[in-house]
Amino acid sequence: MRARVFVTLKRSVLDPQGKAIQGALETLGYPEVEEVRVGKVIEITLKDGERSAARARLEEMCRRLLANPVIEDYRVEFEAEPSGARETEPTSAKDPA
Amino acid sequence: MRARVFVTLKRSVLDPQGKAIQGALETLGYPEVEEVRVGKVIEITLKDGERSAARARLEEMCRRLLANPVIEDYRVEFEAEPSGARETEPTSAKDPA
Amino acid sequence: MTPELIAAHGLTAEEYRILREILGREPTLTELGIFSVMWSEHCSYKSSRIYLKELPTQGSNILQGPGENAGVVDIGEGLVAVFKIESHNHPSFIEPYQGAATGVGGILRDIFTMGARPLALMDSLRFGPLEEPRNRYLLSGVVAGIGGYGNCIGVPTVGGETYFADCYSHNPLVNVFNLGIARRDRIFTARAAGVGNPVIYVGSKTGRDGIHGATMASESFHEGSEERRPTVQVGDPFTEKLLLEACLEIMKTDALVGIQDMGAAGLTCSTVEMAARGEVGIEIDVARVPQREEGMSSYEIMLSESQERMLLVAKEGREEEVLSLFSRWDLDAVVIGRVTEEPKLTVRDRGRVVAQIPVAALTEDAPLYRRPVSRPGWLDELGHLDLQEIPDLRDGNESLLRIVASPNIASKAWIYEQYDYLVRLNSLVLPGADAAVIRVPGTSKALAMSLDGNGRFCYLNPRQGAMLAVAEGARNVVCAGAKPLAISNCLNFGNPENPEIMWQFAEAVRGMGDACRLLGTPVTGGNVSFYNETEGNGIYPTVVIAMVGLLDDQTRVLTPWFQNDGDEIFLLGPFREELGGSEYLNLFHHLVAGQVPSIDLEMEKKVQGVCLQTHQAGWLLSAHDCAEGGLAVALAECCIGGPGEPRGARIHLEGGQRLDGVLYGETPSRLVLTTPPQRSPEIEALARHQGVPCLRLGTVGGTSLQIRVQGRKGAINLPVAEIRRAWQNGIHQYFEEQSIRDGLRGRIHG
């Protein structure tokens, strides 16, 4: 069973990294980008088991270790759900320019 | 329009941070965790427009800036799609221990 | 205004009554917020001011004492050293990485605000025992945060100090020091002047971060404090680097009248203090302030503690020049108001007045308390120590290996290797010595600096503890071959409303003042951090002294480490055995008790004088201060602490009452010196002439450290490699695996 944990900065917290990336994208010719925020995604492979129990455990892991509750929010998702969210497969970037 | 770009280390690249988290989770009493890998999620807010064009632009951003093809893969997703993937709402962690 | 609202702003009913009287009306919410931060302990020093006034602040080379953003000391050749130490205890407890990082950001701004280029950082840290995972997490996060900010902006962290004790478990201390160099004729002050001159905001946009930071730093922790978390600020060292370079560049022109960083209480404090110093008024419109979030109120904008912002007053007509310079550095810069004649702070929001307060009401007329003091009754009991009841040491070897591995004494390399201590090419003595030394660019001079403070001593005897801290600071600087110049200080205490805490504070300030007077090192500034307690458990009263000294010749730097086989080893200073408050008693007998070692400041001064004189004469090869762990630890450090291979030594000591007292007693005013053998008679003669005890201890050589004590068994004979291993592992052992895990949290740049 695979889960993804998203750890993102709270909205009100300054994200200097996001700001810098946005600036870079603008210079590179992407004026359509209005805001960029950077977070972590933690992909966790779990021994198979019941999903709802796993969720509770994962959320506990978030509170105890994975997220820093002072400045971050977290969210748990399971992979391989029947979902329209994953439109593309992982892509190996080829062309660095 | 909001998109999420996932940038993750290629499978062939060692992820010491993931390893460390896994070790920590094990010590904290989560033996069910088999593997952990850490990546970035870059949330991008775009001016509204056509999705397929936006996707092409986002993938270009990934190739040019957001991912380093030597070590990373990327994937683009759009948010707010009718999807079962988002099961929980962002949660503000409360318990720091 | 409801009583709840007033209380939530940290104001007492009486303070509120005075506030209304001053205004002659009810305050607006924005005004209440402004009063609340300006009258907070953090900004107003209402409990401490009457004591701090008594400190010696004058000296022939002191150009700026307390009152500006940092102290300024003349170092000759048209240059000045600008330095200051600040606490960031509360924010670091709530969020160690960001709390420590923004502490570094803040102290850097204090220095470059004055026109100085920051050249050296140091940090003074206190945590609970490393056995506790939470303390490891805090230490990891704080160290990563200090490094994260300092390394990125490119200011070396050249030294510091770190201690562990139970009392810091729920209240870690993070004090950061910065020193910069400026030209004497180009010092800037935080004064507004010139009616009509533009007031300019530069730097990062204002967000909702840190609102109430100053009031938070002015109250104790209790259950629920963690709920205040959204006030945590995130540092952006990259933006600060741009801000630093841009500010130093604009300072080369004559467009500026005054400049002030926005630290605690942000826009409020900077506007008020600039107006107060210049005896003028300032009028701003918050709508012009660059904002990061939507819908911010005037209250929030005035109280925000967003980082990396500065406030400038420029000459009228020079606006464009200033704004365009900052835009070249990709920084926001906006004229947000003007200097006015009437000494009032006027805040508008799209033209509408939302606050108007006489400047004096926020500064001079802020409350001032002579809080009740009372000497704690428990001190007598603590002071009592019957050594008869404590068995003397039997196995010297085992004890030495154990004490050098105690985290309070062990190598701090695990910490300082996370800091760039080399950038800018000035670092002459790296972390690990008694004092750090940097060369002063463009001259042949160098500056030595040290942070010192033994909380245990201050706890047992605050007055004496503070004196000991000043003396140790001066001694550390002397060990580098420098002449002590002046201090800055950080006073970390519990709740001042508790008369016992207030007594500790009063005593400590007195002790610090006396020592500074006698040693000729005036106080150029500092910082008071009260309310360091959680659920009523206070910390040791912790006085941290930042001592700065000057070397005229940067090629004549002294280090603590033994140099050559055959060199002769001396102990300069008194030979006593005082175990009260020692690391030994704490470690081996779990005792924090006894009389702290007595200090004779006249003797201290003479010891330092002899050291400097013999160094001047070129007779010294090394000098090391005896501090925590006493003589045996000092000798071990001389053998193993240097960057090269460890060196052995053979030592012979005469008599003494107890073996542990001789080896580990912490009598102050003592230095371990080495000289080439042919210089021994000269050193002895000079010391005798000055009335300073000088004992020949032995010689450098071999691969083991042997310490024999006449008439006693169980002395020390250990391979230096083994001692070094124990010393290097003391802190490291807690982090082999854990470091990674504990360090994870609190890091956002994953």
Add this chain to the structure above:
Amino acid sequence: MKFGIVVFPGSNCDHDAYRAIREGLGEEARFLWHKDQSLGDVDCLILPGGFSYGDYLRAGAIARFSPIMGAVTEFARRGGLVLGICNGFQILLEAGLLPGAMLRNRALKFVCRFVSLRVENRNTPFTHLCRPGQILKLPVKHGEGNYFADPDTLRLLQERDLVVLRYCTPSGEITVDANPNGALKNIAGVCNEAGNVFGLMPHPENASAEILGSVDGLFIFRSIVSSLKKRSDGYQVA
């Protein structure tokens, strides 16, 4: 000889490189602003250490798009000597001027310490004054110095002798313990196939004066000067 030192926003060893060139080496140096389009008449380019753009996203990722990078690439293409130190190395990797990529240090911590480095290739303009197997003592100070290359690239690096420096013990052995960051095969510095672009994680500028405890960094700077002198006088770049 004239060294050009590129200043990116967030560079912080620019000044150190400048001082090392002027005071340690006694040569000329000048700063080049990242927004400049041309390099002027410099003989060697240095991309200094620091945290360009705060190291946000990835070290060097944003800086490599600076306006000046076009001219830097052109300069390198024509055979001009380019030295990337630490963050400068990371920028060269991101720009594709050198092979490989940087990962975070194995211990996930910033590390600042003097290390020993074995000179693996003396046939470069940057190292030819070193003795065979010479061991240099230079400091590292970085959080992302864990060099990585895929197996093909690694093979190429080894076949073509592009590995210039490796972390080693003081006596010259290549061991795991001597590796401060987990870099693949203890690689501390690599050059391109033409040999005119060199990137390294350690800081030679921090070992450029006796008073700083080591002058080993001067071997690299002096090699550059001597190879520039050896090149034909008519040699032109930029």
